[in-house]
Amino acid sequence: MSKILVTGGTGYIGSHTVVELQNAGYEVVIVDNLDNSSIQILDQITQISGKKPEFHQFDLCDETQVIDFISKNQDITGVIHFAAHKAVGESVAKPLKYYRNNFFSLINLLSAFAGKEVNFVFSSSCTVYGQPDVLPVTEAAPVKKAESPYGNTKQIAEEILVETASVSENYHVISLRYFNPVGAHKSALIGELPIGVPQNLVPFITQSAIGKRGAITVFGNDYDTPDGSCVRDYIHVVDLAKAHIAALKRQEEGRMEKNFEIFNVGTGKGSTVLEVIKAFEESTGVKLDYKIGPRRAGDVEKVWGDVSKAEKELNWKAELGLEDMMKSAWAWENYIKDNSFS
Template sequence: MSKILVTGGTGYIGSHTVVELHKAGYTPVIVDNLSNSNIQILDQIEKIIGVKPQFQEFDLCDVEKTAQFISENPDITGIIHFAASKAVGESVVDPLKYYHNNFFSLINLLNQYREKPINFVFSSSCTVYGEPDNLPVTESAPVKKSTSPYGNTKQIAEEILEETAKAYGNYNVVALRYFNPVGAHESALIGELPNGVPQNLLPFITQTAIGKREKLTVYGNDYDTPDGSCIRDYIHVVDLAKAHVAAIQLLEKGNPNGKYDVFNIGTGNGYSVLEAIAAFENASGQKLNYVVGPRRDGDVVQVWGDVSKAQKELGWDAKLGIDEMMSSAWKWEKYLQENPIA
């Protein structure tokens, strides 16, 4: 079985990807500094797959520890790189933290594999498109100036990877530009575990529904959309995890598009914030306490992706709809209430 390094593998998307890699016959190896995740997630993964994944705790900005890890694991054939600082608001307040952590960890990894063939899947984002000119947005849409240092790190990281793959013969790279991951594993043993106040919509919804938060604020209902609220392409985290496995499999076979490629990963459908709230209420049976507030600076009005390239070339498609997204997230929130992960 091929051994795949999953950086940030105890995080939200990383932990689900570890599960799907194991199911697909791979041996996932996790490196995480636990700055935005919890060590208990390893036990949760073990409950799902029956074995505890190999894990090492260190920061990928540490050159010596990264070199030592790679020398001790010479049979790693692929990397799925999630590890990064990711809070948009914090990146505006402390941009140097984001530029240092997100770039140096990536460059350090790439440098360590200068002499070795490696398949590399990068966790990118639809934020690279900004406010798109046309919908659904395709991979050929222009990359626009980012509204945050976090988004800028995704754009520049893609450029670093494309130029690195072009210059050196040993890197095979796919960047997955995904939209809005939501939901949780069907077992309710892993899911989104935000530190402090959630930055994303769905954990704020579930925390409000269960009583952790007093109310949810919808930022604006006067946008040029059918119900006035912003529209996003929500994708179930399990479908997203499976896309990473499909990307590794594509690279192993040899991507006919060359050494560097990008794919949109979403459902191809847009749901407004108010529609997402209604879907949650329907799936959970819970009435949500929410209020409408003023618009929030930097919010894109509407974005959803054209995912036909991923369907055709990755052989991947999103299978889980909005009801499964909402019901699984609610099941996870209720699990956390009875089994706190601190």
């Protein structure tokens, strides 16, 4: 079976994707600098899959190390590239940190494979759409001016990939534009490990429920949505992980129609913040303390994706619902409480 390089493979989405790759019979090698993850996740992956993935710790921004690594691993046929900084707020405060890491790591990887055929799956984001003019948003929707350096790195990275694939038939690139990944593996052995105060809704919910945080603030209840709170398309992280295997299969089976393709990855359904809070309470039996606050600058009112293209061309569909997302996220939070990560 093919050998797949997973960059950032000990991170949240990366670790779940490694498990699904191993379950599908792939040989996996991880490169991660552990800047935003824990080495203990390797053992967690091994407990789930029964096989410990090969692991190398170094920074993909180091061109010499990247070239040396790829030259010694000529049997790698595919890359799933997660390794990137991803906190919107931090990117506004430290733009150069984001531009340096997110661009250099990508360029070094592409350069190291120059002249060699490779399947490349890129971790992109629905942030490239901004506030869409039409919902649900399709892959044909215009890419709008980014509202943060993080969002800008995703837009420019896609441009880099388009142009690279256009001049070399050796690069087969699929960019997956994620909506909002949440939840954890059913084993509760891997999940999201945010550093500091969570910037995303669900980990803040679980940390608040377990006593790590105070009341949850719902930023605005006067939007043009069913209950006034913002709407997002939440997708279970395991479903998202499986989309990467589906993308690889499309590449390996020669089904790509051009060298660069884009797919939305979500459920195709929007949920409000208040609906997510209610789903957590109903699925776990835990009552949440929350309050309504003012709107937060930069928040998009509502966005969810049209995922029919992924369903048709990747033969993939999200299967897990909001209840599964909340239950698994809560189980993971309880696992963290009883087990230390460093």
